[in-house]
Amino acid sequence: MLDLSKYASIGAALKDALDRFAAELCLIEADREREKERLTYRDFKARAHRLAQAFEDAGFSAGDRASIIMTNQSKWLISAYAIFFAGGVLVPLDYKLTPDEQWQLLKHSGASVLVTEYPIWRQLSDAAGAATANVKTVLVTEAPPNAELAGARRWEEFRATGEPVLVPRTRKDTACIVYSSGTGGRPKGCMMTHENYLEQCVALTSLYPFWPGVRYLSILPTNHAIDFMVGFFGPLTCGAAVVHLRTLRPEYVREAFPKYKITYVSLVPLVLKNLQKGLEARLEALPAGKRRIFKALAAINKAVTKGRPRLGISRLLLKQVHQAFGGELRAIIVGGAFTEAHTLQFFYNLGIPVANGYGLTEAGTAITVNDLKPFRADTVGKPLPGVEVRIMNSASDGIGEVAVRSKTVMKGYLNDPELTAETIVDGWLMTGDLGRFEEHGHLQLAGRKKNMIVTEEGKNIYPEDIESVFEDLPVKEFCIFAANYIWPKRSMTGEQLVLALHLEPGQRFSNELRAEISARNQRLLNYKRIHGAVLLEEDFPRTASLKIKRNVLAERLAKLDRAAAILPL
Known part of the structure; x- marks a missing residue:
């Protein structure tokens, strides 16, 4: 692999890797039985540099932010490299979020460029959040010939001639803004530096090395921190190949292991x-x-x-x-x-x-x-x-x-x-x-210790992020907690969310109220749903600005017996 201690940025390291491993296999992309393409590092460079030059020609410059919302595919990696090469800050977002959630994070990140797929863009362009975001340029992949793109441009046509010049960045500059949570609540956009990724790559590959001939099967979304490192930056700085499947149906995933002689996979x-x-x-x-x-x-x-x-x-x-x-x-x-x-x-x-x-x-x-x-x-x-x-x-x-x-x-x-x-x-x-x-x-x-859960799918869920779904619930007040935050349990499994309720005077936890809560719960993605309700017969403690004192409220709830207190929905 490259000696990453010599590099100041992701773009600089990847640029040298594309030259050093030019003849090696870089990417394989398959869709069911059909293999769509194979790219060497030389092929990757040719596509990515034309895209990087187009970014520079369009006025994209050092520190500008560009988001990618795509499923795993070669265009994800090509676009990310072009953004880094042009000195940009990458904002990788989860393609499984709702359009409203995606627009909220696009607005918060300040991204001026969006790279996405045609089906995702159709949903995004119909959502209301577009008007509030800072996105000026949208690149859409694989759009049908006569499709209405609502102001977007075709990714395949966003190209320029000539050899682009690498825009230098320092190790302390922000490379990515990665959201650990924040949809619907307080956005938590982690500013990750070039040094963060360079140092992490050195540490991980010292234990689990990659080299030319290694084939990594990319199943986790590339916006995920793990796949970004071991399905993009790590393999490409070591001359390894990444295999993308455009479908994750179990039978095709099973076939991929013997077909492509997979060396590593992340799950x-x-x-x-x-x-x-x-x-x-x-x-x-x-x-x-x-x-x-x-x-x-x-x-x-x-x-x-x-x-x-x-x-x-x-x-x-x-x-x-x-x-x-x-x-x-x-x-x-x-x-x-x-x-x-x-x-x-x-x-x-x-x-x-x-x-x-x-x-x-x-x-x-x-x-x-x-x-x-x-x-x-x-x-x-x-x-x-x-x-x-x-x-x-x-x-x-x-x-x-x-x-x-x-x-x-x-x-x-x-x-x-x-x-x-x-x-x-x-x-x-x-x-x-x-x-x-x-x-x-x-x-x-x-x-x-903190009020959150992590699901078996690897999703970080902060209760504050989903409380908007229960706004105007016909109760006096409510709050959502991780059950293990209220009643600490020496376990990292079976984590659940609970809805703390303070009812109006004379109000009962009726079948109608239970049905209303359940109906709202169904609007949430399955891993975000609450698993029960807890009743408190006193006013919630609040600050001078009327915000709920969550830590104090949790202490009061902790006095209740967990098994008896949680009412099923």
């Missing part, structure tokens, strides 16, 4: 658990004799890999399993949320290491990663090289708040110095997560 815990269930079902369907043989081979593999992975031995002992994954899979990378130990152990016993770690958007991609020396299913690994982790205000059992100091930590939240000061204290990022170090230096997580 969220929910997908990993579903994969485990599928493999367990296939194992149970085997005839009794074959099932006993398989379990015996798995037990042997577990014994010989106790100290470290031995991929060669595992592929011989459990040949059919590894062939189903293409025979070249070195590890599954999992993150975005907590993964249960038995799931990690299941795959390791089959000779498929899972690179389990812990991180959050504010700290780059990862804080700790299990280095598999030896494999530990009950921890999230050790701090990455260059990352300091402390346990603050620990109790007698050693559990306290996890704090992080590193060159990978963001420089702050966009336009929110108050929240930045609350989150980064004396140079330490206060994560809001609880944990402790065990005797061998591995971090064990034990719950959350």
